[in-house]
Amino acid sequence: MAPTHVLRCCQRGLAWIPVIFIALVVCWSYYAYVVELCIFTIPSNGEKIIYMIFFHLSFVMFVWSYWKTIFTMPANPSKEFCLPKAEKERYEKEERPENQQEILWRAATSLPLYTRTGGGAIRYCDRCQVIKPDRCHHCSACDMCVLKMDHHCPWVNNCVGFSNYKFFILFLAYSLVYCLFIAATVLQYFIKFWTLCRRKSAENCPKNELPDTQAKFHVLFLFFVAAMFCISILSLFSYHLWLVGKNRSTIEAFRAPVFRTGSDKNGFSLGFRKNIAQVFGDQKKYWLLPLFTSQGDGLTFPTRLVSADPEQGTVTLNAAPNNSAADISVSPLSDSQNRLLSNDQHANSVEDHMADGTFKPAESEAVTMMAENEAVTISMESES
Ligand SMILES: [Zn+2]
Numbered sequence: 001m002a003p004t005h006v007l008r009c010c011q012r013g014l015a016w017i018p019v020i021f022i023a024l025v026v027c028w029s030y031y032a033y034v035v036e037l038c039i040f041t042i043p044s045n046g047e048k049i050i051y052m053i054f055f056h057l058s059f060v061m062f063v064w065s066y067w068k069t070i071f072t073m074p075a076n077p078s079k080e081f082c083l084p085k086a087e088k089e090r091y092e093k094e095e096r097p098e099n100q101q102e103i104l105w106r107a108a109t110s111l112p113l114y115t116r117t118g119g120g121a122i123r124y125c126d127r128c129q130v131i132k133p134d135r136c137h138h139c140s141a142c143d144m145c146v147l148k149m150d151h152h153c154p155w156v157n158n159c160v161g162f163s164n165y166k167f168f169i170l171f172l173a174y175s176l177v178y179c180l181f182i183a184a185t186v187l188q189y190f191i192k193f194w195t196l197c198r199r200k201s202a203e204n205c206p207k208n209e210l211p212d213t214q215a216k217f218h219v220l221f222l223f224f225v226a227a228m229f230c231i232s233i234l235s236l237f238s239y240h241l242w243l244v245g246k247n248r249s250t251i252e253a254f255r256a257p258v259f260r261t262g263s264d265k266n267g268f269s270l271g272f273r274k275n276i277a278q279v280f281g282d283q284k285k286y287w288l289l290p291l292f293t294s295q296g297d298g299l300t301f302p303t304r305l306v307s308a309d310p311e312q313g314t315v316t317l318n319a320a321p322n323n324s325a326a327d328i329s330v331s332p333l334s335d336s337q338n339r340l341l342s343n344d345q346h347a348n349s350v351e352d353h354m355a356d357g358t359f360k361p362a363e364s365e366a367v368t369m370m371a372e373n374e375a376v377t378i379s380m381e382s383e384s
Pocket residue numbers: 125126127128129137138139143144145146
């Protein structure tokens with residue numbers, strides 16, 4: 001077995017450590033809550049039953065959404081975005097970047113593309129040998145191009161993107177509900193045990209108080225852990241809700257997508273309600289379930305900027321000055337309609353902007369952000 005292969009296997013194995021850690025914490029929290037708190041500590045049967053029902057509801061939703069986030073494969077660009085065989089061979093043989101770009105421009109004329117590199121060139125991934133659809137980025141951790149890539153999340157050991165962004169948001173929401181429920185219901189027992197702990201011995205404990213068993217350590221620890229996770233998840237969840245409202249991915253929040261008319265961080269924003277529907281779908285009954293209901297195919301996205309582009313006569317916009325959702329009616333370009341890549345533009349752009357569309361692993365830029373306890377590594381190609 002080649003050493004690089006062994007190294008890659010080790011890396012893949014190690015990448016599961018954060019997921020295993022979370023799984024162990026969740027298993028322990030289940031035991032501590034159900035067995036130590038509900039069965040051994042809570043004296044009232046009515047209280048026990050109510051707590052158990054709501055606990056299991058939030059537990060099931062949390063585990064379900066977490067599972068879906070982890071095991072939903074990231075969506076990749078379709079075959080249409082690969083260069084035809086002859087073109088690919090020409091591209092590989094070509095040494096001059098401007099000639100390579102010309103090959104890409106020719107191939108891209110039939111593709112629905114709005115975005116480009118910072119220099120105005122066609123976005124191409126040399127690693128996957130594919131023209132990148134709008135909002136698609138190469139993830140160096142997964143070693144593939146991921147549609148509407150948001151970030152690579154070590155806590156789920158998966159790329160968060162078009163295929164699982166809704167699941168990720170629900171995972172954050174239900175983990176917050178789970179932790180909040182635990183913290184809120186454990187609080188009174190936490191206070192009782194805390195005061196019990198402060199007494200020198202359990203003999204001083206008045207009658208009908210809680211038993212001085214190992215349950216108290218579980219309950220005390222349970223409250224601390226739940227409260228700690230609550231605080232960290234809340235900040236990340238609020239941030240992603242804000243992103244959904246703006247129809248922006250984490251990568252786009254860091255670096256605005258570049259359109260023909262220039263970079264615009266709100267380029268894909270269709271107004272609050274339509275932005276929500278893009279991720280959660282238009283049927284509200286499915287919003288809270290970790291089932292795939294996101295709109296579109298992940299390859300093309302409606303953009304409000306088509307009205308700003310005089311050569312884009314394909315999409316109807318009742319252009320509202322404030323970009324309000326109500327007045328905008330947009331749809332992704334069809335292949336034949338995409339005039340963004342018409343030949344005259346192509347000639348100018350090839351001359352003006354070159355070489356920056358080619359992906360070089362050495363230039364890839366890893367942005368690591370720590371959002372409380374959530375470490376999110378975003379691997380971004382250098383495009384500018
Ligand atoms: Zn790629």
